[in-house]
Amino acid sequence: MKNYFFYISILFLFLFSSCVSKKKFVYLQGSQDFSNVSTNYDPIIQNDDLLSIVVTTQEVEAAAPFNLPSYLVDNEGKIDFPVIGNIQVSGYSIKELKSMLKQKLATHLIDPVINIKILNFKVTVLGDVAGPGIKSFDNHRVTLFDAIGASGDLTIFAKRNNVLIVRDIQGLKTFNRIDITKADFVNSPFYYLDQNDLVYVEQRKSKINSAALPTISLYASLFGLLLTSTILLTR
Template sequence: MKFFSIKRTFLVIFLTSISLASCVSNKKIAYLQFDEIDQENVSNTYTTVFKPDDLLQITISSDNIEAVKPFNLPAVSFMASTNTVAGRAQQLTYLIDSKGEIDFPLLGKLKIGGLTREETIKMLKNKLDPEYVKSPTINIRIANFKINVNGDVKNPGSYIIPNERVTILDAISLAGDLNISGKRENVLVIREEGDIKKEYRIDLRSKKLYTSPVFYLQQNDNVYVEHNYARIQSASSNSNTSLFISIAGTLIAIISLIIR
């Protein structure tokens, strides 16, 4: 009877330990629970800054259709055997090179790396009007706008964003949310700013997130979610779990023999 009492006590202690280890405080996982929203510094606007390797789709419109044709060239591929167009023609895109330049029809090399969309449109209008196109309407979008979400999330990977407006919360949603073991209080965002990579740390539990410079993400931003301590410890101990169970079983057997 004494042996069974010991076993029962051991089992209670073991189950209690497991229960306590598995309990997660809501304060550690709930988003936007701390602080107040600083409405004066919250902005619903975002600025796109063009960078090398951006693939731009630039559309020039005007009442004079003939005048804008040279600036809206189609991108086509040809079949070598018949020298005919293969597939459906699409609008030509422009890749910003390592110098921040694109090669634009008639205008030649244009340096737009580091410029915002508004600054680029203004520059193009000044170069086109009135010599080439009178009162042109210009639209520019990034065809390869993407962000990367990695670390302790359900679906890590790269995500193409069609409209260029994406918040850190949008990015987390795209990745299927953080796992319970993801550290909400210290999410890392790595951003290219000019020739340097800059790191930002944000706390998803705080409403100060809304005023963070990385609340609105930019193209090629990298979001990384760290694993919490328990997850790291669990990963390091998983390989030894079967050994610990075997040792525990052996110890119980030895105790049983001694008590007899």
């Protein structure tokens, strides 16, 4: 009978020690009142961005020269815009560039309407995700969860509370640690990604040990077998 209690104690201790709190896996925990979250994300234009700039006005023919297929931001942060010439655009937000172009075009067009889009928006996702690589998007309102979803989600071994985002801000690399298990992450300046961001997901140190553990169903089978064997041996 002593052996019976000994084996049962060891099994429960093993099961308890191998369990991992679900808090390490669940996204956006805590208060989820997002009523005050701003969705007015406005990306900053960078060198090598490929821009779509569409100009419309009542005078269709007058606007036609400005509507090229795309504009490439050169390594000095400029684009060559018809009639106006070279314009510094790197460092401007989409909204700021719209305002600037509208002012410059006011002498050429009547009430121009300008729409700007980044055509080559991409981020790189590496580390403990199902499908790492470069992820391209057809819009510039890309959240970290969009990138994670495009990568097939994080693996069960990923550190969800320590996701690294490397961001270039006007030539300066910044390294930012993000906890996506917290609901207030949506208020972070890194909830929306900038083009060319690098997202790196580190794996937990317990990955190797966790990978070697049986599943819960196997635990149950082993428990039943051990219990039966112990009862037979102690009769």
